[in-house]
Amino acid sequence: MSNPLYSAIKRSITGKLLTYLIQFFALAIYARIFTPEQFGIIASIQVFVIFFQLLADIGIGPAIINEDTFTKNQRNGIFTTTLILGIILAILFYCFSYFLTYFYDGYDYQNIAIIVSIGIIFNSLNIIPLTALNKDANFIKIAKIDCVTELISLSIVYYFSLLEFGAIALATRSLSQGVIKFILTWFSSAKTSLGRPYFGSELYHIKKIVGFASYQFSFNLINYFSRNLDKILIGKYIGTSALGVYEKSYQLMQYPLMLTTFAMTPAIQPVLTKLRSNVDLIVEEHNKLASRLLFISILISFFIYINSENIVIFIFGNQWERVIPLIKLFSFMIPIQSILSTSGSFYQVMNKPQLLFISGLLSATLNIIAICFGVYFNELRFIAIGLIISFSANFLQCYFIMFKYCFKRNIYLFYKKLMKAIFIASMMCALYMVLFIIMKSYLSTEIVINILQNLLLTAPSFGIFYILNRKLNFDI
Incomplete structure (x- = not known):
């Protein structure tokens, strides 16, 4: 039964991949112009x-x-x-x-x-x-x-x-x-x-969807303010130049999410809505998708953290060096956001937009507090740290509400799967770090070559994971 979902996800990712590569290319050009x-x-x-x-x-x-x-x-x-x-x-x-x-x-x-x-x-x-x-x-x-x-x-x-x-x-x-x-x-x-x-x-037909749409719109509205208040306040109180740096840092952080979560999300609601009567199947698919997203995103965020300087200079150029410390902080948000960004689709699948609204309202409140804290101290890095904390808290409340009141299932298996993904990904990151330390003196100072060499260092980790997965069936 899971085939339709992953077939749709595969089409979505395949399509989005080329789109994001072109957008990435365009972003690098804009940053230099x-x-x-x-x-x-x-x-x-x-x-x-x-x-x-x-x-x-x-x-x-x-x-x-x-x-x-x-x-x-x-x-x-x-x-x-x-x-x-x-x-x-x-x-x-x-x-x-x-x-x-x-x-x-x-x-x-x-x-x-x-x-x-x-x-x-x-x-x-x-x-x-x-x-x-x-x-x-x-x-x-x-x-x-x-x-x-x-x-x-x-x-x-x-x-x-x-x-x-x-x-x-x-x-x-x-x-x-x-x-x-x-x-x-x-x-x-x-x-x-x-x-x-x-x-x-016949404009009156808008009434047919107004019930569902009103909750969806309310969620989108509060989600908008919680995700964009930082840019409004930075532009007002810290300046447009600082906003340009912050916006580019946040945008760079979102590109891994675009290649994973954002590419998958459009496929979830159209496929699983047809299966919403089978709640156990929906929960199983949710847990499986969440653990795989977490596994991939931990590896991506770790790679970005280690190679942040080369990545920023390669994509944006030397005039954007102020992005480097921010992207290091934002890399910690990638695993959290990769899972959290799919949550709305599952609320929609279960036809519970009102619960999505409640969770969104709580998320917005915490995010706004974090943003105001950072703006008060007039520091971009404090805003980033505040958002890391608020997104972590939002992760807990979002999935508590989802499993308690939407799925009405025990959350234990969800967290068990996530912990397994964290453990396996951590082992791979540790191996990559050991190889990085050993090979650091041999890595090229040329930015492009250095990034490619670092990508090659990840190969042994993936190789070992592939072998163990076939032998031990990690099931993530």
């Missing part, structure tokens, strides 16, 4: 762009996926609703940009706001076509669209940077991605079970 301060300016406004996009979504995507049947009229009515919402929010965002100019006190955001406001409309329009592809698990097609979108956007941003538009050139990325992705997704949704959406007059 724009300064930390220019990145900080865009990051300071992008935080609020995400909020307005969230208001447009209002939990529509997961709510539609949760429905067993969805008619053409319902689809078209909600598609029209997303257009109306997008236009209203775009106008409100442009008006809001005047407040941003006052709030950050140092940059005129109106020119950037015009560009990103149009992008908000197209991102809103893209909700239904993208949901159509996700509902049918067309992850390869989505990945192809993302790749084309990223490459075209990169070309547009690079062109405007040559014309010396500065931060405005970087802002065109948001607009170009919104327009291009909508066009490609809309055409690609024609052969899905939901079908290609057209504008309809």
Whole structure:
């Protein structure tokens, strides 16, 4: 019974891998074209762009996926609703940009706001076509669209940077991605079970999904503030240059999550929703997926911690050296977030958005306290340390609620599987560390070669794990 899930996950990861490699390549180019301060300016406004996009979504995507049947009229009515919402929010965002100019006190955001406001409309329009592809698990097609979108956007941003538009050139990325992705997704949704959406007059169909969507939206809303308040406060009280450094550190930390958790998550709800009556099977799949994610993410986070200096300089260049101490701290969050980021999908599978909201509210409270603590001391590293502590606490409360009130099963087997994954991963990390210390004097000072040599040092650990797994059946 587990085959459909892992088949969907395999398609999702395969599709996402190429997308993230291209985004990674684009990120390295952007880091060499724009300064930390220019990145900080865009990051300071992008935080609020995400909020307005969230208001447009209002939990529509997961709510539609949760429905067993969805008619053409319902689809078209909600598609029209997303257009109306997008236009209203775009106008409100442009008006809001005047407040941003006052709030950050140092940059005129109106020119950037015009560009990103149009992008908000197209991102809103893209909700239904993208949901159509996700509902049918067309992850390869989505990945192809993302790749084309990223490459075209990169070309547009690079062109405007040559014309010396500065931060405005970087802002065109948001607009170009919104327009291009909508066009490609809309055409690609024609052969899905939901079908290609057209504008309809029956707007009242939004009521069909409002119950599920309201809890999903409430969770997304509080999750947004808990995940983005740090950027808002850093931009206000520590400065846009510091925000640029922080944003790049956090973004680099998220790339391993993108290649694991974020790539898997879209496959969970569409597949397991069909099996929600078999709770024991859902729990078994959850525990198995969590232990494998933890195992992989511990190895990745350890590698990033050891090689943080070379990784940062190789990807971003020498002007981003301030990222190094932050990425060392953020690497400790990778294992926690890798598991925690899948939790929402399992709440959705069990049709318990209200519990997801409660857990999200608790998470937001702890994260906000941690962020305010770091901002008070005016130190980026204190913010990072506070978030490590808050995410660890959130991990405990999230899974207590999930097993106690959602699955209604004993949590013991879940933690047992995680401890097994931690033990095996720790042994592999220890072997890698021994080899690293022995070979350190022989490693090249050339950054690229040094990273490749370090990757080769991991090979014996994986080899030993593979042999023991076949002999002892670790089952993680």
